[in-house]
Amino acid sequence: MNKVIITVALNGSLPTKEMNPHVPMTPRELGVTAAKCQESGAAIAHVHARDSDGHPTLDPEVFERIHAEISARTDLIVQISTGARAGTDTEERAEPVRRIRPEMASLTTGSMNFPNQVYSNSFEVVERLAAVMKDSGTKPEMEIFEAGMIENALLLVKGGLAEPPLHFDFVLGSRGSQPATARQLMFLSESIPGDATWTVAALGRWQLPMGILAIGMGGHVRVGLEDNLYYRYGEPASNEQLVARMTRISEESERGVATPDNARRMLNIQKVPQ
Numbered sequence: 001m002n003k004v005i006i007t008v009a010l011n012g013s014l015p016t017k018e019m020n021p022h023v024p025m026t027p028r029e030l031g032v033t034a035a036k037c038q039e040s041g042a043a044i045a046h047v048h049a050r051d052s053d054g055h056p057t058l059d060p061e062v063f064e065r066i067h068a069e070i071s072a073r074t075d076l077i078v079q080i081s082t083g084a085r086a087g088t089d090t091e092e093r094a095e096p097v098r099r100i101r102p103e104m105a106s107l108t109t110g111s112m113n114f115p116n117q118v119y120s121n122s123f124e125v126v127e128r129l130a131a132v133m134k135d136s137g138t139k140p141e142m143e144i145f146e147a148g149m150i151e152n153a154l155l156l157v158k159g160g161l162a163e164p165p166l167h168f169d170f171v172l173g174s175r176g177s178q179p180a181t182a183r184q185l186m187f188l189s190e191s192i193p194g195d196a197t198w199t200v201a202a203l204g205r206w207q208l209p210m211g212i213l214a215i216g217m218g219g220h221v222r223v224g225l226e227d228n229l230y231y232r233y234g235e236p237a238s239n240e241q242l243v244a245r246m247t248r249i250s251e252e253s254e255r256g257v258a259t260p261d262n263a264r265r266m267l268n269i270q271k272v273p274q
């Protein structure tokens with residue numbers, strides 16, 4: 001079976017050190033944590049940026065520093081978030097991708113509710129972000145919060161704004177969108193093109209069981225403090241701990257984990273010379 005690509009979502013926009021002291025906030029902290037995560041078996045680092053007060057920001061210079069810190073210490077594929085929690089202006093969301101031309105970026109292909117915010121991504125916004133990624137040679141990870149978003153991603157291919165094979169991330173268990181159930185994961189994974197790859201990002205206590213299911217089903221796994229702050233009930237996790245647990249399960253399942261270069265080949269990513 002194909003090797004498991006482990007993505008670590010290091011920080012997100014919302015977690016703070018008060019919630020979990022291991023959340024990396026500064027570019028340097030992100031670089032140091034990323035190195036531990038590569039050591040533990042991760043292939044992709046999904047990152048958000050924070051300003052000096054720890055608030056989410058779209059400042060491209062902060063993203064540049066994060067990209068530099070991670071690339072100096074690791075060979076990980078850096079995946080920049082283009083999510084809207086740090087700001088809703090489309091060009092500001094696109095700017096870090098345009099400037100850095102990272103190997104990957106996240107692309108949510110529709111609108112839904114977050115617990116405290118409407119996450120608005122019109123066709124116009126999605127197409128603009130996809131176009132910038134295409135121009136930058138950046139592979140999108142299609143963030144799927146509802147099944148209809150798969151169809152929206154396929155429309156991007158039809159419109160020449162994304163190139164197959166596509167890579168999907170099924171986000172499960174966020175209040176306001178699809179539930180984290182085996183049936184939902186089965187339905188989503190069977191609803192994408194045959195040449196596409198997929199990973200699962202399940203929130204909170206669902207991160208572990210959905211990750212185990214994905215490993216059994218031939219998919220890939222995202223873990224990390226953006227989605228889940230705990231290793232087990234009441235015990236704060238570190239990113240590298242969550243990665244190491246998925247690595248052990250992947251090894252015991254006879255799949256093994258993908259190195260960053262394995263992942264580049266599997267996702268059809270051309271390595272960007274640093």
Ligand code: ZN
Nearest residue numbers: 012081083226
């Ligand atoms: Zn994210």
